[in-house]
Amino acid sequence: MTRSVALLSGDLDGAVAAALIQAQGVEVFGLAFATQFSPVEDAARRSADQLQIPLRVVHPQPTEYLQLIARPRFGYGKGANPCGDCRLAMLTAAVEYLTQLEGQFVVTGEVLGQKMMGQKRSHLEMLEHHAGIPGRLVRPLSAQLLTPTLPETEGLIDRSQLLAIHGSGRRQIRELGLRFGLTGSEKGAARCRLVDPAYGQRLRAALVSQLSPAWLLPGLFEIRHHEWSEDRGLILLGRNQNENDQLGQLFQTLPTDPTILLATPIGFHGPTVLSVGLDFAEAKPRIAAGLRKKGFPAKVGERLAISDKTNDWEMQLAPESPV
Ligand code: SF4
Secondary structure, eight states: OEEEEOOOOSOOOOOOOHHHHHHOOEEEEEEEEEBBBOHHHHHHHHHHHTTOEEEEEOOOOOHHHHHHHOOOOTOSSSSSHHHHHHHHHHHHHHHHHHHHTTTEEEOOOOBBBBBTTOHHHHHHHHHHHTTOOOEEEETTTTEEEEEEOOHTTTTTTOGGGGGGOSSSSHHHHHHHHHHHHHHOOGGGGGGGGOOOOHHHHHHHHTTSSSSOGOOOOOOGGGGSSEEEEEETEEEOOOOOOHHHHHHHHHHSSSOTTEEEEEEESSSOOOEEEEESSOOOOHHHHHHHHHOOOOOOOOOTOOOOEEEESSOOEEEOOOOOSOO
């Protein structure tokens, strides 16, 4: 029986592409590539369940994926999203699975000319070439606009049953989703945190810093108030209770280290501060300076509790000069 591996991320496009191939009697196996910045596992599993196909979830090693973001061969999108390199890594994982299954081709939901992913013809051809599967990458949604693939010319699939969609129009894909009983998201790359320009800017600053890559948790870059001390110390301030809670959770998730400190207000409402990369003596004036910018201390005598999980300190906030 003809076998294929379909990339699934929970998007409607990928699910419809897989369904079009499945409808031709091909056995389809799903593969999801879930990074720390794009946790698509649950959404991809929903698609796989609707398609009634098995799903393999690949989690790239977080620090290796950060290296890919730091030095992308094919550049960035609007944020820190290295989509060309990332899709190549997905395809490489799909080819590995395909080889194990002794399958014949890989399927993706890419659409020629779709703005979000910059899917130009040359870009699609480049990916296929670098993934090492020339002629064995089928894009059922735009197949009739692309060069016939080997599965088409070998008669494994019928080209006339594939589509000729171009651009960002959604109508035909929605109709097919309804016909196949699929409910995937239409947001696509929006689920990937890396596409947000502000988030990407914060992450890219961290990638060129001296902080350990293992400490660069995705949640750090959701906090908007970032202050760097040269390129080795990062001070994060919560703007509201939600961010204060997030900072507390990040502190618990980060390893115990004398340069990872959490400062919380004692007896007054104010920002929680997470300091990463500075020891207590270095961090104290930076924390105080960050809080002064936010108007603290508002009253005489306001204090902070500071902890590195092993040691606890108290610090008095002073209005004029660093403590
Ligand atoms: S949007 Fe994110 S997950 Fe998707 S290809 Fe780009 S970097 Fe990878």
